[in-house]
Amino acid sequence: MEKIIDSIDDGHYLPDVVGGVLGLPGAGLHAYLTGDFLHPPMVFDAEMWSDGAQWSRGSRQHTIDIGTLAELRPGDHVLDVGCGVGGPARLFASHFQVSVTSVTNSSAHRATCGRLHEQWLEQGGGLKVVLADCQRHLPEGPFDAAISINMLYQVPDHRAMFRNVFERLRPGGRFVIDDWMLTPLATADDIDQLASHFQYRHFGRIDQIESDLLAVGFPTAEAIVDLGHVARGPMSTHFEDQMRRYFAPRVIADWPGDPVTAPERPAYGELMIDEFIESVNLTLRMHQACHMTYRRVLVRRPT
Numbered sequence: 001m002e003k004i005i006d007s008i009d010d011g012h013y014l015p016d017v018v019g020g021v022l023g024l025p026g027a028g029l030h031a032y033l034t035g036d037f038l039h040p041p042m043v044f045d046a047e048m049w050s051d052g053a054q055w056s057r058g059s060r061q062h063t064i065d066i067g068t069l070a071e072l073r074p075g076d077h078v079l080d081v082g083c084g085v086g087g088p089a090r091l092f093a094s095h096f097q098v099s100v101t102s103v104t105n106s107s108a109h110r111a112t113c114g115r116l117h118e119q120w121l122e123q124g125g126g127l128k129v130v131l132a133d134c135q136r137h138l139p140e141g142p143f144d145a146a147i148s149i150n151m152l153y154q155v156p157d158h159r160a161m162f163r164n165v166f167e168r169l170r171p172g173g174r175f176v177i178d179d180w181m182l183t184p185l186a187t188a189d190d191i192d193q194l195a196s197h198f199q200y201r202h203f204g205r206i207d208q209i210e211s212d213l214l215a216v217g218f219p220t221a222e223a224i225v226d227l228g229h230v231a232r233g234p235m236s237t238h239f240e241d242q243m244r245r246y247f248a249p250r251v252i253a254d255w256p257g258d259p260v261t262a263p264e265r266p267a268y269g270e271l272m273i274d275e276f277i278e279s280v281n282l283t284l285r286m287h288q289a290c291h292m293t294y295r296r297v298l299v300r301r302p303t
Helices: 030-034 052-069 087-096 107-121 158-168 188-198 209-215 228-232 234-254 269-288
Strands: 077-081 099-104 127-131 143-149 169-182 223-226 292-300
Touching (some): 030 234, 052 169, 087 099, 087 107, 087 143, 099 107, 107 127, 158 169, 228 234, 228 269
């Protein structure tokens, strides 16, 4: 692992006993849902959404779709900004035969990502992880491609992040942003509600993100893929049902009780399930009202 550089850790993922019980500290409840993929499986696949056992498969396909749009090729050096516990980076490396430098500002994510990367490296892969604030510093490139998945809401200054990515790419290097984004219909109350559930409020906006990219030197986006129909369709239909029928029994078995009857426990399964469903249902309602969508954006540094 590369040494810590210019890092700021807000402690959001420390300590995480929930992900830790499955060997993925920092992954939280997502460890049960998609393993080491901390993003939703935004693929239009009713069979997958109706079977919680397949959500991890959906997240893998989601990740491969990102790599395909980023034109990843064998031998590329890829920058993964906001890497979580590293599931996407390891899939990029194995599926596309690329090397990946992962970046996170969470020491919990760095520790888990680094441990899992090292296990993968024993098989001959090219992976490393760096603890850094993407608004202030990114590892030296040059990189053939950069990818950011489902993390903009935690970054106050998107333009600073985009500038750092631009400077680390080779001429012709590709940058793919994959994230939930607010539409012009979103209100201040929407943002307040999101922040109350997700602790951050810096969501990308579809009417601002291209301006920020243009401001740092990227040309107009080459591709914009809108995946909001997934949230309005099969995800909305099956999400809560699978959370309660497929995931809740296992989570509650691992974390029984409640704060009244078992005040000594560090987490409570039923409470976690209810809070997570409430949070995601908020985003689904916002998708239905067209106040939110999910987008994948490709830009390229000029040659």
